[in-house]
Amino acid sequence: MMQNPESKWFGEREVEADEKTRLVRGVFDSVAPKYDLMNDLMSGGIHRLWKDRLIRMIRPKPQDHHLDVAGGTGDIAFRIRKEAGPYAGITICDLDENMLNVGRDRAINRGWLDDFNWVTGNAEALPVASESVDVYTIAFGLRNVTRIDDALNEAYRVLKPGGRFFCLEFSHVDEPFLARVYDGYSYTVIPRIGQMVAQDRDSYQYLVESIRKFPTQKQLAQRMKAAGFDYARFTNLSFGIAAIHQGFKA
Numbered sequence: 001m002m003q004n005p006e007s008k009w010f011g012e013r014e015v016e017a018d019e020k021t022r023l024v025r026g027v028f029d030s031v032a033p034k035y036d037l038m039n040d041l042m043s044g045g046i047h048r049l050w051k052d053r054l055i056r057m058i059r060p061k062p063q064d065h066h067l068d069v070a071g072g073t074g075d076i077a078f079r080i081r082k083e084a085g086p087y088a089g090i091t092i093c094d095l096d097e098n099m100l101n102v103g104r105d106r107a108i109n110r111g112w113l114d115d116f117n118w119v120t121g122n123a124e125a126l127p128v129a130s131e132s133v134d135v136y137t138i139a140f141g142l143r144n145v146t147r148i149d150d151a152l153n154e155a156y157r158v159l160k161p162g163g164r165f166f167c168l169e170f171s172h173v174d175e176p177f178l179a180r181v182y183d184g185y186s187y188t189v190i191p192r193i194g195q196m197v198a199q200d201r202d203s204y205q206y207l208v209e210s211i212r213k214f215p216t217q218k219q220l221a222q223r224m225k226a227a228g229f230d231y232a233r234f235t236n237l238s239f240g241i242a243a244i245h246q247g248f249k250a
């Protein structure tokens with residue numbers, strides 16, 4: 001299969017790859033202040049259950065180095081911190097400084113600011129040493145990355161042998177009736193909530209479109225294998241509205 005086929009799609013708009021990265025950063029610059037509120041409103045809080053499920057699968061341990069890529073405002077890293085305790089090594093990496101700033105504010109409110117290593121960087125070229133990470137996570141991030149195969153290769157590079165990869169992402173609903181209901185909801189309701197709450201319809205239109213462009217569960221597992229991962233597999237959440245992919249670096 002051709003590498004990085006999504007790199008020319010910003011939602012349903014065809015763009016140059018570098019422009020896509022710039023546009024994605026623009027989306028998150030714009031939504032950062034309302035990001036957490038919007039997640040709760042759009043999903044009715046269900047994203048919290050999906051994130052909790054991810055953490056149960058990881059079983060975070062204090063001796064592991066956790067790298068949360070596209071970590072945004074910290075939802076995954078904070079859950080890891082809660083489970084693994086204050087001595088865990090946790091790096092939060094994100095392309096967008098505004099999202100990280102909201103995350104830092106949230107960490108300050110919890111008294112946790114110094115419990116994380118905050119890094120600005122691109123999932124496609126991580127500023128992280130090879131074979132230095134035990135657990136790599138990326139939640140609702142891979143869909144936004146311009147070159148998905150490059151990001152998978154980078155995840156493989158930074159993981160230690162024996163390291164584990166986890167991706168939580170919107171995915172594809174198989175059942176035709178449910179898929180139609182979900183499509184109707186996402187194309188009509190989500191951009192409207194985006195307009196009303198964040199005064200930003202376009203970013204939420206992009207969100208909906210980007211979900212449709214993201215590879216299916218099986219395609220993503222295949223691409224993880226191509227990047228070198230063993231035991232690439234997935235677990236559907238809420239009928240495939242989201243999925244958790246896991247892989248292992250032998």
Ligand SMILES: C[S@@+](CC[C@H](N)C(=O)[O-])C[C@H]1O[C@@H](n2cnc3c(N)ncnc32)[C@H](O)[C@@H]1O
Pocket residue numbers: 024025028069070071072073074075076093094095096099121122123124138139140141144145146
């Ligand atoms: C939908 S948010 C997810 C944030 C968080 N992981 C969560 O689950 O709430 C997506 C994040 O991916 C980041 N992002 C987009 N492209 C990226 C890239 N190429 N490398 C690193 N982060 C990226 C965005 O800045 C944004 O913070």
